[in-house]
Amino acid sequence: MAASPELARPPQPDGVPVIDVHDVRKSYGDVRAVDGVSFQVAPGEIFGLLGPNGAGKTTTMEMLEGLHPPDSGRLTVLGLDVSHRAREIKERIGVQLQTPALFPQLTVEELLRLFGSFFKRHLDVEMLLRLLDLEEKRTARSKTLSGGQGQRLSVALALVNDPEVVFLDEPTTGLDPGARRRLWQVIGDLKAQGRAVLLTTHYLEEAEELCDRVAIMDHGRILDIGTSDELIGRRFHERAVQFDTIAALGTETMVGLPGVVRHKTEDGSTVLYTRDVPETIGGLLRAASAVGTEPRNLLVRRATLEDVFLELTGRALRD
Amino acid sequence: MHALRSLSIANLRSFLRDRPALFWTLAFPILFIILFGTIFSGGGNPNYDVGWVDQDGTPAAAQVRTAFERTGLLTLHDGNLAEEQDAMRHGTISAIVVAPKGLGDALAAAQGGGVSGSVQLGLYTDPTRSTASATLLQIANGVATGLNLALSGRPPVVTIENQSLQTEQLSTVSYFVPSILAMALMQLGIFAAIPLVQQREKLILKRLNATPLPRWTLVVSNIAVRLVIAAVQTALLVAIGVWVLGVQLSGDWLRILAVVGIGAVTFVSIGYVIASFARTEEAANGMTSIVQFPLMFLSGIFFPLEIMPSWLRSVATFMPLTYLGDALRQVMVGGTPFVPLWADMAILGGWLVACLAISARFFRWQ
Numbered sequence: 001m002a003a004s005p006e007l008a009r010p011p012q013p014d015g016v017p018v019i020d021v022h023d024v025r026k027s028y029g030d031v032r033a034v035d036g037v038s039f040q041v042a043p044g045e046i047f048g049l050l051g052p053n054g055a056g057k058t059t060t061m062e063m064l065e066g067l068h069p070p071d072s073g074r075l076t077v078l079g080l081d082v083s084h085r086a087r088e089i090k091e092r093i094g095v096q097l098q099t100p101a102l103f104p105q106l107t108v109e110e111l112l113r114l115f116g117s118f119f120k121r122h123l124d125v126e127m128l129l130r131l132l133d134l135e136e137k138r139t140a141r142s143k144t145l146s147g148g149q150g151q152r153l154s155v156a157l158a159l160v161n162d163p164e165v166v167f168l169d170e171p172t173t174g175l176d177p178g179a180r181r182r183l184w185q186v187i188g189d190l191k192a193q194g195r196a197v198l199l200t201t202h203y204l205e206e207a208e209e210l211c212d213r214v215a216i217m218d219h220g221r222i223l224d225i226g227t228s229d230e231l232i233g234r235r236f237h238e239r240a241v242q243f244d245t246i247a248a249l250g251t252e253t254m255v256g257l258p259g260v261v262r263h264k265t266e267d268g269s270t271v272l273y274t275r276d277v278p279e280t281i282g283g284l285l286r287a288a289s290a291v292g293t294e295p296r297n298l299l300v301r302r303a304t305l306e307d308v309f310l311e312l313t314g315r316a317l318r319d
Numbered sequence: 320m321h322a323l324r325s326l327s328i329a330n331l332r333s334f335l336r337d338r339p340a341l342f343w344t345l346a347f348p349i350l351f352i353i354l355f356g357t358i359f360s361g362g363g364n365p366n367y368d369v370g371w372v373d374q375d376g377t378p379a380a381a382q383v384r385t386a387f388e389r390t391g392l393l394t395l396h397d398g399n400l401a402e403e404q405d406a407m408r409h410g411t412i413s414a415i416v417v418a419p420k421g422l423g424d425a426l427a428a429a430q431g432g433g434v435s436g437s438v439q440l441g442l443y444t445d446p447t448r449s450t451a452s453a454t455l456l457q458i459a460n461g462v463a464t465g466l467n468l469a470l471s472g473r474p475p476v477v478t479i480e481n482q483s484l485q486t487e488q489l490s491t492v493s494y495f496v497p498s499i500l501a502m503a504l505m506q507l508g509i510f511a512a513i514p515l516v517q518q519r520e521k522l523i524l525k526r527l528n529a530t531p532l533p534r535w536t537l538v539v540s541n542i543a544v545r546l547v548i549a550a551v552q553t554a555l556l557v558a559i560g561v562w563v564l565g566v567q568l569s570g571d572w573l574r575i576l577a578v579v580g581i582g583a584v585t586f587v588s589i590g591y592v593i594a595s596f597a598r599t600e601e602a603a604n605g606m607t608s609i610v611q612f613p614l615m616f617l618s619g620i621f622f623p624l625e626i627m628p629s630w631l632r633s634v635a636t637f638m639p640l641t642y643l644g645d646a647l648r649q650v651m652v653g654g655t656p657f658v659p660l661w662a663d664m665a666i667l668g669g670w671l672v673a674c675l676a677i678s679a680r681f682f683r684w685q
Contacts, residue, residue, distance in 0.1 A: 065529050067685070087531050095529040101522035105336040106329055117325035118530040141336075
């Protein structure tokens with residue numbers, strides 16, 4: 001699944017965002033699904049909307065795809081206003097919905113040809129089959145595909161019109177780790193071909209690995225936007241020392257350890273943010289042996305988006 | 320146009336690969352028509368098994384027996400009264416005719432020119448089987464009248480020459496072929512709701528909505544596919560009607576296809592109304608049943624409206640299927656109109672417009 005030369009696209013003009021969302025709101029009854037969201041996606045950028053279920057990621061994405069009108073605010077894709085020029089936009093974007101929506105009785109190849117016929121411009125079916133590793137499944141009816149195969153077919157269908165912007169809604173949900181890595185490769189290649197990608201995910205690792213920039217969403221709002229490094233750097237200059245919580249050591253002992261700036265206890269594990277890792281670990285080991293034990297599952301790491309998310313929302317983002 | 324063609328092919332493929340749908344739309348009407356054809360064919364005329372009890376035993380009584388047999392409508396079984404009554408109670412015969420003692424003497428006396436008292440042939444019938452009983456009474460009366468005429472030695476003055484008012488005799492089977500076609504078209508159209516609701520539930524309609532495909536393409540492709548299937552149904556049912564059941568069809572193919580087309584589209588529009596209100600596939604299945612069974616049995620497609628009780632007839636006048644059946648009978652086998660053909664078409668057209676308006680208002684794509 002290396003970058004395919006057949007897919008190379010001329011570079012987009014610089015400076016003009018391919019996606020521009022400005023103060024968009026959308027309510028369903030009393031629920032404010034999207035509550036004043038603004039962001040921009042640059043040409044050739046992979047932009048991730050990260051957040052738990054119900055954060056408003058999918059609603060934001062589907063408004064950009066022209067599937068729901070916003071209550072207020074402005075949505076622009078490829079410089080075109082979504083509320084007036086949806087048809088033109090749909091011609092040039094690729095869409096993968098959260099649930100693979102496929103005619104169950106049609107085969108993989110038939111579906112690719114069918115969707116190709118909806119667009120003025122379309123890619124070679126053989127090439128798409130090769131790209132998404134679906135050649136062996138070409139004559140299989142879509143209802144017989146496994147979760148991962150269905151997900152890959154959905155991505156292939158999103159690419160059928162050689163799109164300039166690709167919308168992927170939780171593309172790797174339900175995939176095993178190997179399949180997830182392979183799909184990341186394909187998405188990375190899209191960027192290499194000069195396409196912009198907007199994806200939603202609730203996998204922090206995926207956002208960190210794949211996205212140039214990330215918007216963290218919760219309760220219909222964007223809490224912060226930036227590269228992983230920016231998001232982490234804004235809050236954490238420290239390293240994190242993490243271990244299974246030792247009940248005998250109280251909060252005062254933790255905060256009193258050398259180098260420790262802050263500490264958090266979450267789900268049976270303690271995280272110490274420190275400016276001086278060796279000093280902190282030395283102090284921890286001494287404190288632990290004083291109460292007759294030693295720290296289990298001790299690890300030292302940089303702060304991650306997980307820490308950022310915890311900091312921003314007060315709770316962990318779980319798969 | 321390219322998108323419309325490939326979407327129609329995709330819908331047709333989906334239909335052909337869906338075995339239950341294929342059975343209900345193509346095989347079921349065929350089984351139905353063959354079943355009805357077998358029940359109601361049998362030469363067109365009824366034949367009754369009748370007990371013959373000869374208490375006279377003279378050659379003249381045997382001649383009367385021959386007169387009954389010559390009607391061609393009866394098969395006679397000889398026996399004594401007790402035996403035959405038993406057989407009738409067991410349902411193996413429909414009636415009993417008794418030639419009483421003295422029948423021969425009375426006939427001989429009448430033939431000799433002498434005046435004798437009249438003689439009564441006994442006829443036992445079953446009042447619970449009113450149609451058969453009435454027919455048998457008529458047959459017996461006919462035979463008695465014939466005998467009386469022969470005895471009087473005078474040629475009959477008034478006779479009846481039976482002529483059919485219809486250009487082509489409408490046998491029971493010819494009545495059913497257009498009826499079953501109407502039923503098949505009704506089911507085809509109403510069942511269009513099921514794949515629509517499936518496609519909405521599986522978010523296929525939403526996914527299509529994310530492509531530049533115009534919505535009218537979806538609607539037109541659905542209708543086009545249903546029309547193709549309707550044409551196949553018509554061809555199959557007509558072929559079986561003509562070659563297997565021997566129904567005489569008018570050759571007016573243009574009008575037949577026009578009525579089939581308008582009928583199919585009208586019922587597809589009813590299918591869209593169902594799909595507008597059914598949120599799940601299960602709901603759609605339930606609603607198609609709720610709609611189709613009253614249509615099937617209260618529409619006069621299987622029983623002529625004339626023999627219906629009047630309240631049922633008033634119900635039938637509200638059913639769109641009544642008018643499709645009526646129109647198909649008129650154009651296919653020259654059936655007696657319930658209303659003129661243009662009125663059938665106008666009423667179906669009214670349903671079509673109303674259903675399209677309701678669907679346009681309430682149909683949801685996601």
